Amino acid sequence: MNIKRLIVLSLLVLLLAACSSNDKEAEKKHTDHSNESDELTALEVEVDIPERVEVGETVELKAIVTYGEEDVTDAEEMNFEYWKKGDKDNSETVETTNNGDGSYTVEVTFEEEGVYEMFAHTTAKGQHNMPQASITVGDAEE
The missing domain is CATH 2.60.40.730 (SOR catalytic domain)
Known part of the structure; x- marks a missing residue:
């Protein structure tokens, strides 16, 4: 039973790590996009x-x-x-x-x-x- 818990815990850590890196990438894209709006030409x-x-x-x-x-x-x-x-x-x-x-x-x-x-x-x-x-x-x- 300890092996099952270890496997589930490992998968959970892996899943959280993957979500975390996607959030950073999305935040970078959002920051890049917001900088573009500062450069609008009138x-x-x-x-x-x-x-x-x-x-x-x-x-x-x-x-x-x-x-x-x-x-x-x-x-x-x-x-x-x-x-x-x-x-x-x-x-x-x-x-x-x-x-x-x-x-x-x-x-x-x-x-x-x-x-x-x-x-x-x-x-x-x-x-x-x-x-x-x-x-x-x-x-x-x-």
């Missing part, structure tokens, strides 16, 4: 517009899109949505031209004095970013 959009323009002046709205250190030349969406401050329900959306160097541009003429708010809607690399900017037209006060 889609960045820099809006380049003048602060103030005259009524009736044609102005270039420009967005520079990057993903990490890489220029994004293949954005799925890049447009500007703009509206007179306080009147977002009457916004206008204009498509940009892809310049092939990570920059996207469109020319717009503001016919009325005022402060205009805008979003630079950008979708690329599975992410969406929409930084907000504003431009003052004429002698309007912000």
Whole structure:
């Protein structure tokens, strides 16, 4: 009977040792995976517009899109949505031209004095970013 107990005890120790090594391997994989999330790359959009323009002046709205250190030349969406401050329900959306160097541009003429708010809607690399900017037209006060 002592031999049976010794065999059972040996098998139990062997089984526990095997489970223990699997836990360490799983923990290592989990740690490796969590370190990857610290290195996620964000889609960045820099809006380049003048602060103030005259009524009736044609102005270039420009967005520079990057993903990490890489220029994004293949954005799925890049447009500007703009509206007179306080009147977002009457916004206008204009498509940009892809310049092939990570920059996207469109020319717009503001016919009325005022402060205009805008979003630079950008979708690329599975992410969406929409930084907000504003431009003052004429002698309007912000």
